[in-house]
Structure formats: structure tokens, C-alpha cells
Amino acid sequence: MYLCRHFFHADMAKPTLFTEYKERGRSHMWYVIQVRTGTEREIIRQCQTVIPKETLEKSFLPCFEEMKRYKGAWHKEQKLLFPGYVFLISGDPEQLYRSLKPVIGLTKLLKTGDQIISLTESEIQFLLRFGGTEQLVKMSTGFVEQAQVIILDGPLKGMEGYIKKIDRHRREASLELPMFGRILDVKVGLEIIGKK
Numbered sequence: 001m002y003l004c005r006h007f008f009h010a011d012m013a014k015p016t017l018f019t020e021y022k023e024r025g026r027s028h029m030w031y032v033i034q035v036r037t038g039t040e041r042e043i044i045r046q047c048q049t050v051i052p053k054e055t056l057e058k059s060f061l062p063c064f065e066e067m068k069r070y071k072g073a074w075h076k077e078q079k080l081l082f083p084g085y086v087f088l089i090s091g092d093p094e095q096l097y098r099s100l101k102p103v104i105g106l107t108k109l110l111k112t113g114d115q116i117i118s119l120t121e122s123e124i125q126f127l128l129r130f131g132g133t134e135q136l137v138k139m140s141t142g143f144v145e146q147a148q149v150i151i152l153d154g155p156l157k158g159m160e161g162y163i164k165k166i167d168r169h170r171r172e173a174s175l176e177l178p179m180f181g182r183i184l185d186v187k188v189g190l191e192i193i194g195k196k
Contacts, residue, residue, distance in 0.1 A: 028057055028091045029118035030127075032180055033100070034108040037084040043105055044086055051099040058089040062127060064137035066189040067171040081137055081186060082179075093118070123179060130155050139189040140173075145196040149173075156190060168192045 035043045044059045062081040067074045090096040097116050100109060109116050119127075131137045132155075140154025149166060151157040156173065164185075165174040173190040176183050 028089050029093065030124050031088045031090060031093070031096065031109070031116055031118055033086045033088065033106055035084055035086055035105055039105050040080065040083070040086050043103060046103045046105070047086070047088065047100070050102050051096065055090055055092050055095045055099055056088060057091065060087050060089075060135055062087065062131050062135040062137070064131075064188045065139045066187075067139065067191070076139070078136065079187075081131070081135075081188070082184065085180075087135075119180070126177075126179075130159075137188050139171075139191055141191045141193055143194040143196060144192060149190075149192075151190075152193075154190075156188065163190075166190060166192060 033043065040061055044061070047056060047059050063078045064081045065076055066079055068077050069075070088096065093116050097109070100106060127135065137155050140151050140156035142149055142151040142154075142156070144150070144166075149160055149163050151160055156163070159175075162175040162177060163173050164176050166172070167174075171189060171191050172187050175186045175188060177186050178184075
């Protein structure tokens with residue numbers, strides 16, 4: 001199981017919410033690094049060590065809640081929403097790019113030429129809507145009516161069009177999301193409470 005929490009520099013007094021970056025009036029952009037799946041936490045640790053805190057505002061791993069059954073009961077757990085990706089927030093893309101060079105295990109920084117590309121405003125807003133300021137996609141609940149999934153509550157409400165498949169036994173939905181200039185297959189927690 002992954003520990004899905006935000007990772008901050010050790011000397012930061014309190015976590016900064018995502019929405020506070022714009023309120024400060026500074027231009028902080030979100031960047032994505034592609035890494036080998038399973039190395040996400042190690043990459044974040046290295047980034048916090050080698051990137052100056054003035055350059056790296058925040059590093060994080062968006063996660064989702066899912067239900068797992070063991071020992072005769074259902075348990076809520078957290079997993080990575082985008083395995084193989086690490087998210088960084090910075091107001092200085094050139095310094096961020098230079099600071100990432102000594103990080104071991106980076107597969108790819110999303111960029112064109114020597115310029116790293118930030119997430120678009122619509123991608124950032126989507127992630128904030130989907131995972132909130134904690135970047136944790138909570139469980140959704142819904143039902144199936146005439147082969148259509150109807151979401152009653154949770155982050156999937158209004159996003160039924162992204163659902164490609166549901167697994168009632170595993171309590172999860174498979175989505176196809178347009179992110180990072182491509183279509184990603186993503187799983188999130190979905191409790192189907194009935195069928196009509």
C-alpha cells in the first residue's frame with residue numbers, strides 16, 4: 001500500500017493549500033515528472049533534498065480511496081491515482097529544470113526542447129475538482145440503470161462520461177482521462193449500491 005500524503009520541505013511550518021498559490025499573486029505552475037512505477041516516494045525525497053525550497057514550493061502524489069476486503073471486513077485504503085508520475089509546484093521553471101538534473105531515476109520531464117511544460121489551467125482545475133485541496137479522490141457512490149452508471153455523490157458526480165468500465169466486486173471504476181497531452185487509464189473507488 002502506498003502512503004498517499006503530501007510531501008513538503010521539512011522546515012515548512014504548515015502545508016500550503018493548492019488554492020493559496022493563486023491568492024498570493026505569484027505565478028506557481030504545476031509540473032509533472034514521469035518516473036518508474038514504484039519509485040514515486042523516492043523521487044519526491046530526492047527532489048526535496050536537491051531542489052532549493054525557494055524553487056520547489058510543493059511535491060505531491062494524487063491518490064484515490066478504494067475498498068479492500070480482508071479479515072472478513074471492508075477496509076478503506078489509498079492508492080496512487082497516477083502511478084509513475086510525480087507532481088511539483090514551482091514558480092521558477094528554469095531553476096526547477098536545472099535542479100532536477102542530479103535526481104536519479106527520472107524517466108521523463110514533460111517538456112518541449114529545453115522548456116518544461118506545465119499543466120494547463122483546465123488540467124489543474126480538473127485535478128482540484130476531482131481530488132480537492134488534499135489531492136485525494138474520495139469514494140463515489142452510484143447505481144446502474146439500463147446499463148448506464150448514475151453517480152449519486154462523490155467526485156465522479158457529473159463525470160460519468162469518463163467511466164469506461166466498472167467492477168462491482170472490486171468497488172472501482174476505470175476511467176479514461178485526458179491528461180498530460182494523452183489519454184490515461186485511471187482507477188478510482190466506486191460503490192454501486194443498486195441496479196434498476
